[in-house]
Amino acid sequence: MDDDLDQALTGVGSRLRALRRERETTLADLSATTGISVSTLSRLESGARRPTLELLLPLARAHGVTLDELVGAPLTGDPRVHLRPVSRFGMTMVPLTRRAGGIQAYKLVIMPEDPPKEPDPQTHEGYEWLYVLNGRLRLVLGDHDLVLAPGEAAEFDTRVPHWFGAADAEPVEFLSLFGRQGERAHLRARPKPKGPPDR
Numbered sequence: 001m002d003d004d005l006d007q008a009l010t011g012v013g014s015r016l017r018a019l020r021r022e023r024e025t026t027l028a029d030l031s032a033t034t035g036i037s038v039s040t041l042s043r044l045e046s047g048a049r050r051p052t053l054e055l056l057l058p059l060a061r062a063h064g065v066t067l068d069e070l071v072g073a074p075l076t077g078d079p080r081v082h083l084r085p086v087s088r089f090g091m092t093m094v095p096l097t098r099r100a101g102g103i104q105a106y107k108l109v110i111m112p113e114d115p116p117k118e119p120d121p122q123t124h125e126g127y128e129w130l131y132v133l134n135g136r137l138r139l140v141l142g143d144h145d146l147v148l149a150p151g152e153a154a155e156f157d158t159r160v161p162h163w164f165g166a167a168d169a170e171p172v173e174f175l176s177l178f179g180r181q182g183e184r185a186h187l188r189a190r191p192k193p194k195g196p197p198d199r
Helices: 002-010 012-022 027-034 038-046 053-063 067-071
Strands: 086-088 091-095 103-110 127-134 137-141 144-148 153-157 162-166 172-179
Touching: 012 038, 012 053, 012 067, 027 038, 027 053, 038 053, 053 067, 053 091, 053 103, 103 162, 127 137, 137 153, 144 153
Parallel strands: none
Antiparallel strands: 086 091, 091 103, 103 172, 127 153, 127 172, 137 144, 137 162
């Protein structure tokens, strides 16, 4: 598994260079589009820098390709379905569900802003569950101002004013389950105890 991953990541640099040249784009132009420095882009293309999700997402978006295409991943499942990163509300979202309706799953990456953005809580119908993978997520929820670390989760009714963003100078990566009509994710913290119920 590690060998396959290393092999896929090794080929990213040459693919990035080929895509940029195909589109006749300079490193400076690509830097302006993605917010990634020219030196980092150059090191990615030469293979001197290992690609990360935070770098690959804006590059895939800028080149108009999927992450799978960028890393040369083998086709899995239905090859006609491609989940493309989408940028909305200052964040990059990768949809993880393909069906309409019901609970929708997303992987989100929020890059830090300089200066940091002032929270602007919003409300809408639905219910959301968040789980932080990497970085630290600032969640403003009603009167609460929380910072979630990797491995921490939050769930809330989205009719409560809410806002989230990177808590510090590092990107934050997290999973989101969202139900538009208020569907809730059913979580089980621990198995039911065996034996007779307490009286």
